[in-house]
Amino acid sequence: MATNDTNRFQAIISHCKEYGFIFPSSEIYDGLQAVYDYGQWGSELKKNIKDNWWKSMTQMHDNIVGVDASIFMHPTTWKASGHVDNFSDPMIDNKDSKKRYRVDHLxxxxxxxxxAKGETQKAENLLDEMNALLAKDDYAGLKNLIEENKIACSISKTCNWTEIRQFNLMFSTQLGSVAEDASEIYLRPETAQGIFVNFLNVQKTGRMKIPFGIAQIGKAFRNEIVARQFLFRMREFEQMEMQ
Incomplete structure:
Protein backbone atom coordinates (compact mmCIF):
# COMPACT_ATOMS: atom_id res chain seq x y z
CA MET A 1 0.00 0.00 0.00
CA ALA A 2 1.42 3.40 -0.97
CA THR A 3 2.42 5.81 1.80
CA ASN A 4 -0.37 8.29 1.02
CA ASP A 5 -2.96 5.51 1.03
CA THR A 6 -1.59 4.17 4.32
CA ASN A 7 -1.76 7.61 5.94
CA ARG A 8 -5.31 8.10 4.67
CA PHE A 9 -6.33 4.68 5.98
CA GLN A 10 -4.87 5.44 9.42
CA ALA A 11 -6.70 8.77 9.44
CA ILE A 12 -10.00 6.99 8.77
CA ILE A 13 -9.34 4.54 11.61
CA SER A 14 -8.54 7.40 14.01
CA HIS A 15 -11.66 9.28 12.92
CA CYS A 16 -13.87 6.22 13.52
CA LYS A 17 -12.57 5.91 17.08
CA GLU A 18 -12.59 9.61 17.92
CA TYR A 19 -16.22 10.05 16.88
CA GLY A 20 -17.63 6.92 18.49
CA PHE A 21 -18.02 4.61 15.50
CA ILE A 22 -15.48 1.85 16.14
CA PHE A 23 -13.40 0.93 19.21
CA PRO A 24 -10.72 -1.76 19.55
CA SER A 25 -12.29 -4.54 21.62
CA SER A 26 -11.26 -4.69 25.32
CA GLU A 27 -8.85 -1.83 24.71
CA ILE A 28 -8.26 -1.21 28.43
CA TYR A 29 -6.60 -4.64 28.54
CA ASP A 30 -4.42 -3.92 25.48
CA GLY A 31 -7.12 -5.00 23.02
CA LEU A 32 -7.50 -8.11 20.90
CA GLN A 33 -6.14 -8.09 17.37
CA ALA A 34 -8.73 -7.93 14.58
CA VAL A 35 -11.67 -7.72 17.00
CA TYR A 36 -13.65 -4.47 17.23
CA ASP A 37 -16.62 -3.01 19.10
CA TYR A 38 -19.14 -0.72 17.45
CA GLY A 39 -19.62 2.49 19.43
CA GLN A 40 -22.75 4.55 19.89
CA TRP A 41 -22.78 5.87 16.32
CA GLY A 42 -21.29 2.80 14.72
CA SER A 43 -23.98 0.56 16.18
CA GLU A 44 -26.71 2.89 14.90
CA LEU A 45 -25.14 3.02 11.45
CA LYS A 46 -24.78 -0.76 11.33
CA LYS A 47 -28.40 -1.25 12.42
CA ASN A 48 -29.63 1.12 9.70
CA ILE A 49 -27.65 -0.75 7.05
CA LYS A 50 -28.98 -4.11 8.23
CA ASP A 51 -32.58 -2.87 8.42
CA ASN A 52 -32.40 -1.35 4.95
CA TRP A 53 -30.84 -4.49 3.48
CA TRP A 54 -33.42 -6.75 5.15
CA LYS A 55 -36.33 -4.64 3.92
CA SER A 56 -35.04 -4.42 0.35
CA MET A 57 -34.08 -8.10 0.24
CA THR A 58 -37.07 -9.82 1.88
CA GLN A 59 -40.02 -7.48 2.45
CA MET A 60 -39.96 -6.11 -1.09
CA HIS A 61 -39.90 -9.56 -2.73
CA ASP A 62 -42.61 -12.21 -2.60
CA ASN A 63 -40.21 -15.07 -3.31
CA ILE A 64 -37.47 -14.24 -0.79
CA VAL A 65 -37.84 -15.03 2.91
CA GLY A 66 -35.53 -14.76 5.88
CA VAL A 67 -34.13 -17.14 8.49
CA ASP A 68 -31.99 -16.73 11.59
CA ALA A 69 -29.97 -19.93 11.94
CA SER A 70 -27.91 -20.78 15.01
CA ILE A 71 -24.18 -20.16 15.21
CA PHE A 72 -23.52 -23.73 16.38
CA MET A 73 -24.29 -26.48 13.89
CA HIS A 74 -23.72 -30.22 13.82
CA PRO A 75 -20.02 -30.76 12.92
CA THR A 76 -21.03 -33.03 10.03
CA THR A 77 -22.34 -29.88 8.34
CA TRP A 78 -18.83 -28.50 8.05
CA LYS A 79 -17.40 -31.87 7.08
CA ALA A 80 -19.92 -32.22 4.26
CA SER A 81 -19.31 -28.67 3.02
CA GLY A 82 -15.56 -29.24 2.87
CA HIS A 83 -14.69 -26.68 5.53
CA VAL A 84 -13.06 -29.18 7.91
CA ASP A 85 -10.67 -30.48 5.26
CA ASN A 86 -10.19 -27.48 3.00
CA PHE A 87 -10.99 -24.24 4.84
CA SER A 88 -7.35 -23.51 5.61
CA ASP A 89 -4.43 -21.36 4.51
CA PRO A 90 -0.76 -22.29 3.98
CA MET A 91 1.36 -20.33 6.48
CA ILE A 92 5.08 -19.82 6.99
CA ASP A 93 6.98 -18.31 9.94
CA ASN A 94 10.20 -16.34 9.96
CA LYS A 95 12.42 -17.88 12.64
CA ASP A 96 14.14 -14.60 13.48
CA SER A 97 11.20 -12.19 13.74
CA LYS A 98 8.64 -14.88 14.74
CA LYS A 99 6.24 -13.20 12.32
CA ARG A 100 3.77 -15.46 10.54
CA TYR A 101 2.82 -14.94 6.91
CA ARG A 102 0.24 -16.37 4.60
CA VAL A 103 2.35 -17.83 1.82
CA ASP A 104 0.42 -16.33 -1.09
CA HIS A 105 0.41 -12.88 0.55
CA LEU A 106 4.17 -13.08 1.13
CA ALA A 116 7.40 -1.31 -8.80
CA LYS A 117 11.00 -1.82 -9.94
CA GLY A 118 9.87 -2.38 -13.52
CA GLU A 119 10.40 -6.17 -13.48
CA THR A 120 6.84 -6.91 -14.52
CA GLN A 121 7.53 -10.09 -16.48
CA LYS A 122 9.51 -11.61 -13.62
CA ALA A 123 6.65 -10.79 -11.25
CA GLU A 124 4.08 -12.38 -13.55
CA ASN A 125 6.17 -15.53 -13.92
CA LEU A 126 6.55 -15.72 -10.15
CA LEU A 127 2.79 -15.45 -9.61
CA ASP A 128 2.06 -18.04 -12.29
CA GLU A 129 4.45 -20.49 -10.67
CA MET A 130 2.96 -19.78 -7.23
CA ASN A 131 -0.58 -20.43 -8.46
CA ALA A 132 0.48 -23.69 -10.09
CA LEU A 133 2.12 -24.88 -6.86
CA LEU A 134 -0.87 -23.82 -4.75
CA ALA A 135 -3.20 -25.75 -7.05
CA LYS A 136 -1.14 -28.90 -6.41
CA ASP A 137 -0.73 -28.22 -2.65
CA ASP A 138 3.01 -28.46 -3.29
CA TYR A 139 4.30 -26.82 -0.11
CA ALA A 140 7.87 -27.99 -0.60
CA GLY A 141 7.82 -26.35 -4.02
CA LEU A 142 6.40 -23.14 -2.56
CA LYS A 143 9.16 -22.98 0.03
CA ASN A 144 11.77 -23.54 -2.68
CA LEU A 145 10.16 -20.72 -4.66
CA ILE A 146 10.48 -18.39 -1.66
CA GLU A 147 14.10 -19.38 -1.05
CA GLU A 148 15.15 -19.22 -4.71
CA ASN A 149 13.80 -15.68 -5.03
CA LYS A 150 15.36 -14.69 -1.69
CA ILE A 151 12.04 -13.40 -0.37
CA ALA A 152 12.81 -11.90 3.03
CA CYS A 153 10.76 -11.09 6.11
CA SER A 154 9.71 -7.44 6.20
CA ILE A 155 10.80 -7.16 9.84
CA SER A 156 14.01 -9.18 10.23
CA LYS A 157 15.03 -8.85 6.56
CA THR A 158 16.18 -12.48 6.70
CA CYS A 159 15.17 -15.55 4.70
CA ASN A 160 15.24 -17.93 7.66
CA TRP A 161 11.89 -19.66 7.14
CA THR A 162 10.10 -22.59 8.76
CA GLU A 163 8.37 -25.30 6.77
CA ILE A 164 4.99 -24.35 5.32
CA ARG A 165 2.01 -25.60 7.33
CA GLN A 166 -1.75 -25.54 6.94
CA PHE A 167 -3.84 -23.61 9.49
CA ASN A 168 -7.59 -24.20 9.63
CA LEU A 169 -9.55 -20.96 9.78
CA MET A 170 -12.45 -22.29 11.85
CA PHE A 171 -12.70 -21.68 15.58
CA SER A 172 -13.44 -24.89 17.45
CA THR A 173 -14.87 -25.43 20.92
CA GLN A 174 -16.18 -28.28 23.07
CA LEU A 175 -19.85 -29.14 23.52
CA GLY A 176 -20.62 -31.05 26.71
CA SER A 177 -20.46 -30.74 30.48
CA VAL A 178 -17.55 -33.15 30.93
CA ALA A 179 -14.36 -32.51 29.00
CA GLU A 180 -13.67 -36.19 28.35
CA ASP A 181 -17.11 -36.74 26.83
CA ALA A 182 -17.36 -33.43 25.01
CA SER A 183 -17.61 -33.31 21.23
CA GLU A 184 -15.80 -30.81 19.05
CA ILE A 185 -17.98 -28.27 17.28
CA TYR A 186 -17.20 -25.09 15.38
CA LEU A 187 -18.19 -21.46 15.35
CA ARG A 188 -19.61 -21.00 11.88
CA PRO A 189 -17.18 -19.40 9.41
CA GLU A 190 -20.07 -18.32 7.17
CA THR A 191 -23.85 -18.03 7.37
CA ALA A 192 -24.70 -19.78 4.10
CA GLN A 193 -24.74 -23.29 5.58
CA GLY A 194 -27.58 -22.30 7.91
CA ILE A 195 -29.57 -21.39 4.81
CA PHE A 196 -28.74 -24.60 2.97
CA VAL A 197 -29.67 -27.00 5.78
CA ASN A 198 -33.02 -25.24 6.26
CA PHE A 199 -33.96 -25.27 2.57
CA LEU A 200 -36.56 -28.04 2.86
CA ASN A 201 -38.00 -26.67 6.11
CA VAL A 202 -38.55 -23.27 4.53
CA GLN A 203 -39.82 -24.70 1.25
CA LYS A 204 -42.38 -26.97 2.91
CA THR A 205 -43.62 -24.69 5.70
CA GLY A 206 -43.74 -21.62 3.47
CA ARG A 207 -45.14 -23.53 0.48
CA MET A 208 -42.48 -21.82 -1.59
CA LYS A 209 -42.31 -22.41 -5.32
CA ILE A 210 -38.93 -22.72 -7.00
CA PRO A 211 -37.17 -20.42 -7.67
CA PHE A 212 -37.15 -18.72 -4.28
CA GLY A 213 -34.50 -17.20 -2.05
CA ILE A 214 -33.55 -17.35 1.62
CA ALA A 215 -31.80 -14.42 3.28
CA GLN A 216 -29.95 -14.20 6.56
CA ILE A 217 -27.99 -11.71 8.64
CA GLY A 218 -25.74 -13.18 11.29
CA LYS A 219 -22.38 -13.49 12.98
CA ALA A 220 -19.54 -15.46 11.45
CA PHE A 221 -16.09 -16.24 12.84
CA ARG A 222 -12.76 -16.89 11.16
CA ASN A 223 -9.43 -17.53 12.81
CA GLU A 224 -7.56 -15.14 10.54
CA ILE A 225 -3.87 -15.87 11.06
CA VAL A 226 -2.77 -12.67 9.36
CA ALA A 227 -5.47 -10.31 10.56
CA ARG A 228 -5.21 -6.80 9.19
CA GLN A 229 -6.97 -4.02 7.30
CA PHE A 230 -9.24 -2.81 10.10
CA LEU A 231 -12.88 -3.86 9.55
CA PHE A 232 -12.10 -5.50 6.23
CA ARG A 233 -10.49 -8.57 7.81
CA MET A 234 -11.85 -9.40 11.25
CA ARG A 235 -12.11 -12.56 13.31
CA GLU A 236 -15.72 -11.85 14.28
CA PHE A 237 -18.00 -10.17 11.78
CA GLU A 238 -21.54 -10.08 10.42
CA GLN A 239 -22.63 -11.32 7.02
CA MET A 240 -25.71 -10.39 5.02
CA GLU A 241 -26.40 -12.86 2.26
CA MET A 242 -29.16 -14.39 0.21
CA GLN A 243 -29.08 -17.80 -1.44
Missing part, protein backbone atom coordinates in the same frame (compact mmCIF):
# COMPACT_ATOMS: atom_id res chain seq x y z
CA UNK A 107 4.88 -13.93 -2.50
CA UNK A 108 2.33 -11.44 -3.87
CA UNK A 109 3.90 -8.62 -1.86
CA UNK A 110 7.31 -9.53 -3.28
CA UNK A 111 5.79 -9.58 -6.79
CA UNK A 112 4.35 -6.10 -6.21
CA UNK A 113 7.84 -4.89 -5.28
CA UNK A 114 9.21 -6.38 -8.50
CA UNK A 115 6.55 -4.58 -10.54
Missing amino acids: IETFADDLK
